[in-house]
Amino acid sequence: MASPRPIPAQEPTPEGFNYKKAYEDYLFKLDTYRKAYKEYSDTRDFYLQTKSLGLKEDARLKTQAMLVARDDLLSVYMITLRMKLIDVPDHPGQEKGDILTEILPEAKWYSDHKGVYNKDNDSLETLFTKSEETTKHYDQFGDRVVYKTLARIAFSKFIDMKIEHEVLYTYAKNRLSSVEGNKKVLYDRWVSDIDKKFQNITDIQNQVQVKLSDFVKKPETKPVNVYENCVGMLVSEEPDFVALNGFLTEMLNAQK
Amino acid sequence: MEQKVERQDQSLAPDTSASESVKKTDFKELLAPTILKIKTVFAPLQARLMKLGKTKAIMVSVLGVLVFIFLLLGVAVLLRPGSAPREEIKDETHEVAPPSDPQTLEKLKKAKDLRLNLGNFNLQDISLQPPDVDFDIQF
Numbered sequence: 001m002a003s004p005r006p007i008p009a010q011e012p013t014p015e016g017f018n019y020k021k022a023y024e025d026y027l028f029k030l031d032t033y034r035k036a037y038k039e040y041s042d043t044r045d046f047y048l049q050t051k052s053l054g055l056k057e058d059a060r061l062k063t064q065a066m067l068v069a070r071d072d073l074l075s076v077y078m079i080t081l082r083m084k085l086i087d088v089p090d091h092p093g094q095e096k097g098d099i100l101t102e103i104l105p106e107a108k109w110y111s112d113h114k115g116v117y118n119k120d121n122d123s124l125e126t127l128f129t130k131s132e133e134t135t136k137h138y139d140q141f142g143d144r145v146v147y148k149t150l151a152r153i154a155f156s157k158f159i160d161m162k163i164e165h166e167v168l169y170t171y172a173k174n175r176l177s178s179v180e181g182n183k184k185v186l187y188d189r190w191v192s193d194i195d196k197k198f199q200n201i202t203d204i205q206n207q208v209q210v211k212l213s214d215f216v217k218k219p220e221t222k223p224v225n226v227y228e229n230c231v232g233m234l235v236s237e238e239p240d241f242v243a244l245n246g247f248l249t250e251m252l253n254a255q256k
Numbered sequence: 257m258e259q260k261v262e263r264q265d266q267s268l269a270p271d272t273s274a275s276e277s278v279k280k281t282d283f284k285e286l287l288a289p290t291i292l293k294i295k296t297v298f299a300p301l302q303a304r305l306m307k308l309g310k311t312k313a314i315m316v317s318v319l320g321v322l323v324f325i326f327l328l329l330g331v332a333v334l335l336r337p338g339s340a341p342r343e344e345i346k347d348e349t350h351e352v353a354p355p356s357d358p359q360t361l362e363k364l365k366k367a368k369d370l371r372l373n374l375g376n377f378n379l380q381d382i383s384l385q386p387p388d389v390d391f392d393i394q395f
Contacts, residue, residue, distance in 0.1 A: 023383075030387055037390065044395055063393065070389050077387055084384060128394055135391040146386050154379040161377075164370055171363050231380050238377050245371045252364050253354060 019083040026073075026080040033069040040066035060124045064117050067131050071114035074134070074142065078107035081149045088156040091163070096156075099149050106145050109137060147223035148215045151230045155208060158234045162201055165244055169194060172251040179256055190251055197244040204237045 040062040047055040082103045085096055116130055176187050211233070214226045308316065355361065 033387070033389065040393075048395060059395070067393070073387055073389065081384065124395070131391075131393050138391065143386075150381070150384060153381065153384070157379055161370070161373070164366070168363055168367055168370075171359075175360065234379050235377065238374065241374050241377070242371070245367060245374060249364065249367045249371075252360055252367060 017083075019080070019087050022076075022080040022083040026076050029069070029073045029076045033066070033073040036062070036066040036069040056124065060122075060127065061119070063124060063127050064119050064122060067117050067127060067134075068114045071110045071117075071134060074138070075107045075110035075114070078103055078110065078142075078145070081146065081153075082107065084153055085149055088153050089160050091156060091159045096152065099145070099152055102145050103149055106142055109141075110134070113137075144215060144219075144223045147227035148212075151212055151215070151227045154231050154234055155212065158208075158237070159205065161241060162198075162205065165241070165248060166198070168248050168252070169198070172248055176251070176254060176256060183255075187251070187254065190247065190254075194244065194247050194251070197240050197247065200240045201237050201244070204233055208233050 040059075043055070043059045043062040047059040082100060085099060085103070088096070090096055113134060116133075117127060122130070173191065179187055208230050211226065211230050214221055215223060218226075306313065355364070
């Protein structure tokens with residue numbers, strides 16, 4: 001039986017393999033799973049209508065194929081998430097190493113587990129039992145790793161957007177630093193308004209930072225709920241970002 | 257005595273019927289040359305319509321009237337108040353010449369790009385959500 005084992009986070013990635021390629025693989029596996037599931041579903045219904053031995057055998061074969069496709073899909077999905085996370089910029093205090101360390105063993109678990117379904121020897125009942133192993137493992141580890149990764153990707157995008165605006169702000173402030181008189185008073189008011197927008201964004205950033213720790217500190221909370229909570233808070237800052245962007249554009253257009 | 261007064265009243269009242277007939281005659285005489293002109297202008301058209309037969313003549317006339325109405329509507333739409341292009345509202349309170357130094361222009365372009373990215377502030381990344389797989393496969 002496969003089990004999660006520690007694997008170095010920075011395990012070498014095959015040359016030329018990137019997020020785009022991983023995502024294409026994922027879409028292909030998703031398509032394969034859907035076809036396998038449809039065949040499984042059809043043969044199961046035929047068997048349940050007429051419980052003959054022949055139809056049971058058909059159902060067994062299709063179930064085995066679907067279970068292999070399911071584990072394969074989950075494995076490739078984990079790799080796709082990992083590649084996406086690698087692409088996202090690393091920010092101080094938001095290092096990705098911890099998640100990268102968790103996600104790769106997950107991908108390997110499903111990849112290894114798909115080999116346990118024996119096409120020739122496993123009865124339908126044995127296949128169900130083996131399928132339960134995947135269900136339990138996903139509930140216990142996979143689900144948490146997935147939403148933790150998705151939340152980290154969203155959070156990194158948010159911080160990245162903030163940093164990009166901070167760079168523009170620093171430039172705009174330096175550009176107008178030599179201005180004096182009435183214009184200086186006006187621009188100081190603008191700076192004050194912009195600072196308030198940045199403060200709102202930073203407040204949310206800090207709140208989400210605390211919320212993200214729920215993945216570890218509150219194991220009883222459903223991972224999807226923690227993720228949706230975090231993303232909801234981040235998305236709520238979109239109007240502040242839009243306003244901030246407009247203010248900075250005005251500041252860059254302002255006369256010295 | 258009363259009859260006399262009545263008669264006197266009648267004789268004093270103006271003879272309206274006579275004046276109206278005079279007015280009508282004047283009006284007809286006044287319009288006669290114009291009507292003649294119109295008849296002269298439309299005579300060839302009328303002749304052609306008569307050649308077409310009654311049904312076709314009616315159809316052509318109706319079409320003509322419709323085209324005329326559409327032309328009138330077109331002219332009315334063009335001439336309606338407010339149809340002329342409006343002048344753009346300019347914010348003259350902070351009207352300034354755009355900066356010319358390349359570095360600021362580059363930063364402005366960056367701000368514009370960021371604004372476009374904000375339009376797709378796709379933090380929930382639908383394409384990366386977990387696949388919908390069935391974990392409950394008991395028959």
